[in-house]
Each structure stands twice: as structure tokens, then as C-alpha cells.
Amino acid sequence: MIYIISTFFLSILMDYNDNNWEYLFNGKNLDGWEIKIRNHQLGDNHNNTFKVKDGSLKVSYENYENFDDKFGHIFYTKKKFKNYHLSLDYKFSGSHLNGAPGWSIKNSGIMLHCQHPSTMLIDQEFPVSAEAQLLGGLGDGDRSTANICTPGTDVDINGIKAEYHCINSSSETYNNDEWVNVEVIVYSDSIIHHLVEGDTVLTYANLRVGGGEIPENYLSRLDEILDEGYISLQSEGHPVEFREIKIKELK
Structure with a gap:
């Protein structure tokens, strides 16, 4: 057991020392990248929601x-990923949009092991995936980032099925509109780590179809293991920017 654990953490350390990133x-x-916004066809970048500005991918x-309710996602669809180390920086800017839900203030996410956007229903809000939820502080109280939310999925934490749709990480609160680095280390469905500014803040395992938000075309796939998929970024009602979006595949 000690050898297995040591080998696992050594593999992570070797991963950090490897500079073979793909942007x-x-x-x-x-x-x-392909865009899917609720109640719009795949590829319709409604109101120019997703754009490039000053080297960043911006939700505007x-x-x-x-x-x-124009929940949107932009998917990297050149390939599926299974075992990988993903890194990006994000920051919130501007004002929360009128009519967006209150919980979406300074709220976005990285969607992992996503379904392909072409399989999403026209009115589907979120892809079946594991979400590394990205939050900004509101100036009062704690508000962690790199949490786990589970649209159409279930996960286990410490060997037990997660009881709630979203589970907080142990990260700090980032109250200022500053760049924050988030990394995700994914070993298929078996174990997923969230890191913020280099510190591991959450670990979970056994990603599978489940939960309370399963789209109709996934109902027959209940409990199916999600061992690979696409990566997407969210638009939920608050302007946010992403940069340095890079990945390296793991063995």
C-alpha cells in the first residue's frame, strides 16, 4: 500500500516537472472550440457571448x-481526454447580468469528461460532466473555489457518494478580481484532484452518470462510468476571462 501511494504521488511530482504542455x-x-448556448443551435455564439480579447477567452x-436563462458552454472538441493534467487562469470582471440567478454572481466552471455538445438537448442548461466550480469572493465570509458540482453525475468523496450537488473545496477565498490559477489532475474515472495556486484542495473518484439533473437522452445510462470526455468552460451570467488554457496527457 505504501508503495502504491508513493508511486501515485511520485507520478504527480513528475508531471509537475514536465513542461510538455499543449495549449x-x-x-x-x-x-x-464549439459553442452551445441554451435554446440556441450548436455553433450559434448568441450576442457574441464568447470572444477573444487581449489574449484571453472572455465571457462577455x-x-x-x-x-x-442563456446558460452557455464553449467546448474544446478536437479530441476527448481521459488521463490528463489541465491548467488555466481565470478572473471575474464587470457586473453580474440582469436576470441571471443570484447564485451565479462570480460563478463559472470547468466542465470535465463532458458529453459532446452535439448530444445536448436544445434547452439543456449544463452538459453531463463533473464541474470544477470557479467562484470569486463577495467580500463577506468564505467562498471557496475549485469546488465540485455534478450536473447529471455522481462522485464519491472518501469512498462515500457525495450527498449534495455541490461540495466545497478547502481553498482560500479570492475576493479581488484577480487572476487565479486552477489545475485539475484526472485519472479517468478513478480519481480527480483540484488544485488552486499549486495546493490540492479537493479529491473525488468514481465519476458516473447520476444525480438529479440527468437529461432525458441520458436516463438509460444511469450509473454508467464516465472515463473520458470533452472539456468545456461556462457562461452563467457573470463576465469572466480565461487564459493559459493548457493540458498534458498522462499515462
Whole structure:
């Protein structure tokens, strides 16, 4: 057992020392990415929600008057990923959009092991996935980031099925609109780690279809293991930017 644990953590350490990163976002355009916004067809970038500005991939609501439940995601669809180390920086900016739910203030996410966007229902809010929830502090009280939320999925934490849709990490609260680095280390469905500024803040395992938000076309797949999938980023009603979106595949 000691050898197995030591080998596991050594593999993570070796991963950190390896600089063989592949950039998913080139900082210039959205090549390789596909957009799906609720109640719009795949590829319709409604109101120019997702755009590139100053080298960042930005979620913008400057052309909106009201949110109108336009939950959106931008998917990297060139390939599926199974075992990987993902890293990106994010920061919130601007004001929360009128009509967006209160819980979406300074709220976004990295969706892991996603279904392909072409399989999402037209009115589906979130892809079946594990969400590394990205939050900003509100200036009063604790508000961790890199939490786990489970749209259409279940996970186990410490060997027990997670009781709630979202489970908080142990991260600090980031109250200022500053760049925050988040990493995710994924070993298929078996174990997933969330890191913030280099510190591991959450670990979970056994990612599978389940929970209370299963879309109709996934009902027959209840308890199916999700051992690979696509990566997407959210638009939920608050402007947010992403940069340095990079990945390296693990053996």
C-alpha cells in the first residue's frame, strides 16, 4: 500500500516537472472550440457571448439586456481526454447580468469528461460532466473555489457518494478580481484532484452518470462510468476571462 501511494504521488511530482504542455486556446481565436448556448443551435455564439480579447477567452454580456436563462458552454472538441493534467487562469470582471440567478454572481466552471455538445438537448442548461466550480469572493465570509458540482453525475468523496450537488473545496477565498490559477489532475474515472495556486484542495473518484439533473437522452445510462470526455468552460451570467488554457496527457 505504501508503495502504491508513493508511486501515485511520485507520478504527480513528475508531471509537475514536465513542461510538455499543449495549449488548447491559442490566445488569438476560437479555433478548436464549439459553442452551445441554451435554446440556441450548436455553433450559434448568441450576442457574441464568447470572444477573444487581449489574449484571453472572455465571457462577455455587453450585448445582452437580460440573461433569459442563456446558460452557455464553449467546448474544446478536437479530441476527448481521459488521463490528463489541465491548467488555466481565470478572473471575474464587470457586473453580474440582469436576470441571471443570484447564485451565479462570480460563478463559472470547468466542465470535465463532458458529453459532446452535439448530444445536448436544445434547452439543456449544463452538459453531463463533473464541474470544477470557479467562484470569486463577495467580500463577506468564505467562498471557496475549485469546488465540485455534478450536473447529471455522481462522485464519491472518501469512498462515500457525495450527498449534495455541490461540495466545497478547502481553498482560500479570492475576493479581488484577480487572476487565479486552477489545475485539475484526472485519472479517468478513478480519481480527480483540484488544485488552486499549486495546493490540492479537493479529491473525488468514481465519476458516473447520476444525480438529479440527468437529461432525458441520458436516463438509460444511469450509473454508467464516465472515463473520458470533452472539456468545456461556462457562461452563467457573470463576465469572466480565461487564459493559459493548457493540458498534458498522462499515462
